[in-house]
Amino acid sequence: xxxxxxxxxxxxxxxxxxxxxxxxxxxxxxxxxxxxxxxxxxxxxxxxxxxxxxxxxxxxxxxxxxxxxxxxxxxxxxxxxxxxxxxxxxxxxxxxxxxxxxxxxxxxxxxxxxxxxxxxxxxxxxxxxxxxxxxxxxxxxxxxxxxxxxxxxxxxxxxxxxxxxxxxxx
Numbered sequence: 046x047x048x049x050x051x052x053x054x055x056x057x058x059x060x061x062x063x064x065x066x067x068x069x070x071x072x073x074x075x076x077x078x079x080x081x082x083x084x085x086x087x088x089x090x091x092x093x094x095x096x097x098x099x100x101x102x103x104x105x106x107x108x109x110x111x112x113x114x115x116x117x118x119x120x121x122x123x124x125x126x127x128x129x130x131x132x133x134x135x136x137x138x139x140x141x142x143x144x145x146x147x148x149x150x151x152x153x154x155x156x157x158x159x160x161x162x163x164x165x166x167x168x169x170x171x172x173x174x175x176x177x178x179x180x181x182x183x184x185x186x187x188x189x190x191x192x193x194x195x196x197x198x199x200x201x202x203x204x205x206x207x208x209x210x211x212x213x214x215x
Contacts, residue, residue: 071135074098079183080131080167084144084214087136095135099169099183105130108166112191115202116181117171123187125168129160137214144215145186148178148208155186155204163196164189167209181207 071090076098083094090096105126113120132143143155159165166187169176176182185207190196 071095072101074101076100080209080212082131082135082137082212082214084212085138085141086214087138088134097131102126102131102167102169105134108164110164110166110189110191112187112189114187114190114205115197116205116207120191121171122173123166123168123185124170124173125166125184125187128155128165128167128186131167131212132160132214142215144211144213145204145206145209146211146213147206148210151206153186153204153206159188159204163193178208184209 071088073090074096078096079099080097080102081094082097086093086095088095103126107124108127109122109124111120111122128143137143140157142157143160144152145155146152155165166189168185168187169183171181171185174180176185186205186209188196188201188205195201
């Protein structure tokens, strides 16, 4: 009887949210890793990091919007995934600051409030063209400036990190 109770308890733990079976491990990326998320996250696939490929990112809802950019001469259409979706996927601690680091070690801090308030995009296309390293890719953090004039501030322009490589959740 005792063994039966232990087995039933284990089965229940494995099937309820927060139980043993709740995924703390993410699948390993297939293809090249284009983004590493580390720091205060609850889901990992290599050590204490979450490595993501383009194939993994494309499994999220893909979002398109047109907006002006402080870094382009004309309004452009950006395609990508919402930063909040990626952070939710890796179990980032809400309320944290997000340090975005580019391939050239440029870094900017994105307040969690930006993620909640705005549709901050991890863009992988501009005007239908896939971003490559030489043209700000493979990922570029984009803010919907056209919809929110307060995003035209210089401090927000600094958060448009291109050639994004790492997100560190602090």
